[in-house]
Amino acid sequence: VLFRSISNxxxxxxxxxxxxxxxxxxxxxxPDSNDLNLALSRLIKLKEDRNNVVxxxxxxxxxxxxxxxxxxxxxxxLGQVQAIFLGVRNVNQITPVCAELWFDELRLSxxxxxGGWAALxxxxxxxxxxxxxxxxxxxxxVGFGSIDQHVNERSLDDILQLNGAASLELGKLxxxxxxxxxxTYASTTTTTDMPEYDxxxxxxxLKDKLRNAPASQRDSIKAQAVDATTITTLNFTNIxxxxxxxxxxxxxxxENFDFSYSYTNSEHHNPLAVEDQLLTYKGGLGYNYSVPHKxxxxxxxxxxxxSLWYSLIKDFNINPMPSVLGFREDANRQxxxxxxxxxxxxxxxxxxxxxxxxxxxxxxxxWDITRSLNIDFSALNNSVVDEDSGRLDKTGRKNMWNNFWKxxxxxxxxQTTNISYTLPTNKLPALDWTTVRVGYSATYSWTAASLxxxxxxxxLQNSQTKNATGELDFTKxxxxxxxxxxxxxxxxxxxxxxxxxxxxxxxxxxxDTARNKTQQLKxxxxxxxxxxxxxxxxxxxxxxxxxxxxxxxxxxxxxxGYLDSTRALGLDLKNGEPGFGYVFGxxxxxxFVDKLARKGLISTDSTLNFQNQQSFNQKFSIxxxxxxxxxxxx
Numbered sequence: 001v002l003f004r005s006i007s008n009x010x011x012x013x014x015x016x017x018x019x020x021x022x023x024x025x026x027x028x029x030x031p032d033s034n035d036l037n038l039a040l041s042r043l044i045k046l047k048e049d050r051n052n053v054v055x056x057x058x059x060x061x062x063x064x065x066x067x068x069x070x071x072x073x074x075x076x077x078l079g080q081v082q083a084i085f086l087g088v089r090n091v092n093q094i095t096p097v098c099a100e101l102w103f104d105e106l107r108l109s110x111x112x113x114x115g116g117w118a119a120l121x122x123x124x125x126x127x128x129x130x131x132x133x134x135x136x137x138x139x140x141x142v143g144f145g146s147i148d149q150h151v152n153e154r155s156l157d158d159i160l161q162l163n164g165a166a167s168l169e170l171g172k173l174x175x176x177x178x179x180x181x182x183x184t185y186a187s188t189t190t191t192t193d194m195p196e197y198d199x200x201x202x203x204x205x206l207k208d209k210l211r212n213a214p215a216s217q218r219d220s221i222k223a224q225a226v227d228a229t230t231i232t233t234l235n236f237t238n239i240x241x242x243x244x245x246x247x248x249x250x251x252x253x254x255e256n257f258d259f260s261y262s263y264t265n266s267e268h269h270n271p272l273a274v275e276d277q278l279l280t281y282k283g284g285l286g287y288n289y290s291v292p293h294k295x296x297x298x299x300x301x302x303x304x305x306x307s308l309w310y311s312l313i314k315d316f317n318i319n320p321m322p323s324v325l326g327f328r329e330d331a332n333r334q335x336x337x338x339x340x341x342x343x344x345x346x347x348x349x350x351x352x353x354x355x356x357x358x359x360x361x362x363x364x365x366x367w368d369i370t371r372s373l374n375i376d377f378s379a380l381n382n383s384v385v386d387e388d389s390g391r392l393d394k395t396g397r398k399n400m401w402n403n404f405w406k407x408x409x410x411x412x413x414x415q416t417t418n419i420s421y422t423l424p425t426n427k428l429p430a431l432d433w434t435t436v437r438v439g440y441s442a443t444y445s446w447t448a449a450s451l452x453x454x455x456x457x458x459x460l461q462n463s464q465t466k467n468a469t470g471e472l473d474f475t476k477x478x479x480x481x482x483x484x485x486x487x488x489x490x491x492x493x494x495x496x497x498x499x500x501x502x503x504x505x506x507x508x509x510x511x512d513t514a515r516n517k518t519q520q521l522k523x524x525x526x527x528x529x530x531x532x533x534x535x536x537x538x539x540x541x542x543x544x545x546x547x548x549x550x551x552x553x554x555x556x557x558x559x560x561g562y563l564d565s566t567r568a569l570g571l572d573l574k575n576g577e578p579g580f581g582y583v584f585g586x587x588x589x590x591x592f593v594d595k596l597a598r599k600g601l602i603s604t605d606s607t608l609n610f611q612n613q614q615s616f617n618q619k620f621s622i623x624x625x626x627x628x629x630x631x632x633x634x
Contacts, residue, residue: 179244240255282331294321374421
């Protein structure tokens with residue numbers, strides 16, 4: 001019988017007792033001496049004995065007094081058996097023999113179904129207004145599982161987990177005059193997974209392997225078998241100065257600034273990894289000025305007339321300060337080191353590294369120059385802080401920080417500009433039934449070439465969108481006429497909508513000589529009476545209720561092989577290229593590309609096979625709503 005996993009196997013050889021032909025007694029046909037009756041622990045003891053005597057590559061055999069032989073080669077595991085071979089070997093006779101062979105009832109019995117236990121504990125502590133702290137722990141032993149789980153579904157490890165965390169407002173520890181908010185979070189988590197079976201000999205219990213191993217090797221065997229992870233975190237999120245006075249902030253107020261920092265250290269080792277460490281550092285500095293300003297209206301108090309024709313001048317306004325001004329820079333550095341385990345030897349394999357140092361800068365500006373004229377600008381710049389490979393020595397760290405303070409190496413820049421303006425037609429009584437808006441949008445991006453193909457150049461892209469929309473509300477125009485308004489008025493009884501009101505005269509007034517008469521008051525907004533025929537014709541004439549007009553132009557371009565870099569607003573400040581026009585959406589022509597080429601800013605690499613691209617799209621649409629009859633819309 002051969003228990004095999006890949007090229008490793010256990011072998012059990014049983015001397016067979018032959019049954020004479022014609023026997024009818026079941027004990028003779030199936031003699032007990034031919035039964036396998038194998039305790040799997042016997043194979044485990046065989047491996048333990050072999051490990052203490054000869055190398056695993058040598059064929060090793062033990063024979064019991066009854067003649068049964070147990071052999072092993074390699075490092076087979078009962079937890080990874082892929083095949084069981086059954087066979088008969090002729091070992092006593094040189095000439096072949098003919099026999100009838102039966103193999104029957106291969107089965108597993110007497111499975112160890114010993115259960116386990118688990119526990120969970122947690123403690124929460126509240127430190128008044130300073131914050132909270134919590135501690136928790138859990139343990140799950142080998143054999144633990146739900147009542148409906150099979151043996152192979154239960155836990156095969158002793159798992160211990162410990163957690164501790166604190167969320168504090170450290171600003172509470174400072175004097176109130178400091179007015180600082182310092183939200184702090186710290187935590188540590190440790191998880192230890194101790195397997196029941198040795199991960200390299202899945203049929204030998206770890207405690208048995210430690211017991212049989214020399215004392216000098218026990219610590220290393222245990223360390224290789226354990227899967228342990230420790231994660232430590234420290235965060236300072238949105239540290240800022242509070243505005244306790246509630247005064248209006250200035251552009252330079254410290255309350256506009258905020259700072260964040262986080263540190264995470266993850267250390268892990270298991271049977272396959274000697275070390276697996278991941279360090280993450282994140283820091284951010286932000287500035288956000290967002291205070292609503294009341295626009296300056298120089299003519300509002302100077303013009304006393306209430307005539308609507310003066311609204312255009314009277315409502316003139318200007319805002320000298322932006323409503324939103326923001327900047328943020330985030331730094332993200334990761335260092336990961338991984339070393340695989342050379343299983344079966346103490347040789348240290350080389351480390352592999354996973355690290356980067358990225359910078360991300362964002363800019364935001366919103367300026368409502370007037371109530372009708374708005375400007376939105378946003379920009380994003382990504383850069384990389386170059387550093388040497390592997391672990392850094394003192395010189396390497398110095399070079400890295402020098403690159404950091406220089407702002408890193410730009411790899412991507414993108415900006416978006418939006419300008420919208422609403423024409424003041426609503427300020428003119430003759431045009432207050434119209435709304436006209438115009439807008440301009442532009443995008444620009446610069447993408448750096450790979451360091452492996454610098455000669456192919458960078459990529460420039462921009463787009464431009466012009467749009468105009470007009471909304472004509474004819475219902476509002478019709479309402480300027482009493483006769484047209486009367487067309488849509490439905491009669492309400494004989495009172496005509498209470499257009500005429502009768503007010504009794506005070507009987508105590510001596511000047512009133514006709515106490516029993518009433519005085520008729522004339523309503524200046526009284527609508528004229530319109531016949532049904534005129535109403536029908538008027539509704540046909542005024543069936544046009546609303547018209548929407550939309551016009552847009554969309555242009556885009558892409559230029560490849562651009563060799564210059566960016567410094568500010570996507571430009572190289574030394575030569576001003578590619579120019580403010582291109583950055584803010586102006587579409588280039590052939591002369592623009594030729595000018596860049598004459599300056600040596602277009603790649604001449606023969607392997608550059610990207611073609612410059614340009615597109616243009618124009619759209620004009622008109623939609624109208626008609627209502628010739630009530631509740632009938634077209």
